[in-house]
Amino acid sequence: MGRIGIPLERVPDEALLAGLMTGDPEIAVAFVRRFQRRVFGVAIAVVGDVQLAEDIAQQTFERACRHAQVYDPRRGSVPTWLAAIAHNLAIDAVRARKTTPVDPADLENMMETITDTPERHALSTETAVELRRAVGTLPREQARALVMAGIYGMTAQQVADFEEIPLGTAKTRIRTAMGKVRASLAARQVDHD
């Protein structure tokens, strides 16, 4: 046929998302392959159950297809957008189950993972490195509150119950931690502009 093409791996994330909207199975497969680890990783971290996590990951791709046209690159990368969708669905699922928000052992593992040295992680963009450093230098109780709220979707009241601290203290920890992390990311952006 004399055609010259390129591999789908060379297409930027946003182009793949644009192609996804045409309903082409080949593009859909490439899209799922590229992002499934990211999406399933978030789902399994939050719900801790393989079957439920898979269902959430499937729903995430379904939503991505439906809402591809509202994706706005100014608000974040495609993987960040997908992770946020998966996270919302996972939090909803956990809340619907009304089970204990997080197993203490899982929380400890997650604390270790996210404050770990960047060298061990595939995802070591500058932002991720800075973020890891920022969370790692927070007082332990603030970092825990941030992970409980930000990753496990626990309300301030749930954090308070879990840590056996007053509600006001839990709220302060979440707010202070978020404030510090936001400031460190903002400082990094100023450095680079």
Place this chain on the structure above:
Amino acid sequence: MTDNSGFSCEQLREIGAELALGVLPAEDRAGVMDHLEHCPACREYVHELTATSDALLDLVPGSEPPVGFEDRVIDRLGLSSVRRPRRRVQWRRFALAAAAAAAGLALGGGGWVLGASVGRPAPVAPIVSPVQPHLLTAQLAHAGQSFGQVYLYTGSSPWLYMAVDADGHSGTVRCQLQRADGSIVKVGSFTLNDDGYGSWGGPYLAGTSPVTGVRLLNADGSLLASATFNQSYG
């Protein structure tokens, strides 16, 4: 600033983090949206916190889904064309309707706007699979200068996508397709931001004559850049 409901900026700063993290109980959210609608400063504050909250998820490690996940997703999307051709048709109708609706809403130009990119076009990933005969790429250039990259998908539901980096240009640009029979057709328009960055993608009609090039025009009709697909296909 205190709005009609008596909700102040100070109160918002108290709960902004919980709001951005999505863990603020519904009963505490009363007045928040109202305030945000009228207070740009707090809106920006919550926007930054939301970006921080999203970034936190980047620290969660990736994890391989169970075997067969990919097939099950494709099946769920109704795209398992080999096994269920009927469902694929339904999906495609839906997808095109969605695209059309978005196009009508956003620009009425036969495409959908993916927004203006804030950064340079994403770096190209290493080659790990065989080439796709339907997927072509070419550089957008003018007078020996590169202005970005175009991707052209010439499969059964063709689309194109481009990432433009045209320093010194901004505003609306128009995109045209050139076909082998010499015809030129407009496929859409989009906006370059103040830094000259922009990305846009949309479907185009397959037509009977293969696409040989893409032209990008300034608002005044002058040529900004063009790309040529110098191989024959179709």
